[in-house]
Amino acid sequence: MRTQPAVECSIQRTLDLIGDRWTLLILRDLFRGVRRFSRIQEDLGIAKNLLTDRLGTLVDADIVEKVPYQDRPVRHEYRLTEKGRALSPSLLALMRWGDRYVSGGLAPTELVHDECGTRLELQPWCTTCNVPVAPTDISSRPGPGRHIGTEETRV
Amino acid sequence: MRTQPAVECSIQRTLDLIGDRWTLLILRDLFRGVRRFSRIQEDLGIAKNLLTDRLGTLVDADIVEKVPYQDRPVRHEYRLTEKGRALSPSLLALMRWGDRYVSGGLAPTELVHDECGTRLELQPWCTTCNVPVAPTDISSRPGPGRHIGTEETRV
DNA sequence: ATGAGTCAGTTTCGATTTTCAACCAACTAC
């Protein structure tokens, strides 16, 4: 969307790709199984030219792929790639925040653990210690993908 | 931002509030400790009138608060409220996705577990079973905040 | 084989947003 020399932040890089008003909603629909142009269009109320544009961007970015579901006439549907499915935690996090702070704690839809039916939380997880990590136990440091002037950083 | 009758989805409700091109970047700056109008403005390169507008929206939504840091002249800085800080997992999730899929696995900044220095992952977590939950073990169901026609839903 | 319908777009154009630059107000420091 924008063309900046190479931003030193993965959040910004990500938002440059999918951070506009519609794209995350389109992705939500794809996660929900709404995969066809016209279905997405009527579900979101997005203008068709914009939907064309956004889906094109997502396909170019390899987040979504266009697969034919019939010949004669050839019709396609849009499916998440592995890269696209990897956005699941991001959407889940936004959803849980909205449940708590916008929907007043009353989730319109709940995501639960299959085995026990408990509603899921999303937590930072340490793969070494195998424990959830509280925000107070998180530090940041410059990583191998170059670094920015380090400040008090707590995300 | 938009005024829709009462959308039945926490993702959409959330994105209506913070899902524009700049707001999440502003919040990222606040998490990083960049809290003053002029600092944010130059860091992001956002137009000042838009920054005024977006900060106002965030303050109205109680995501950010404006606190004076000096008198004479009174100057304010913008701080995350508890509601704002609760967006941390969302930003973290977007960051981790960007690390992997946009920055080619080379994180510009790493968030690590204080105690052991391991880079953090963000995982759905079952508070009952006390285990991380894989995407395949997640189901969805209508919650108390009203419900939408249920489809194959996997977020 | 004509006519209506569906799906996935493209085109056009007026309305809205964003950007960019200039200006302003309050105060400090010199």
Added chain:
DNA sequence: GTAGTTGGTTGAAAATCGAAACTGACTCAT
């Protein structure tokens, strides 16, 4: 008094968006 800083506001040009009309490829019913 002059310059500088911070946190804005204002207005005009440029970019983007939204709504509706139009297209093309095909099906199905008559």
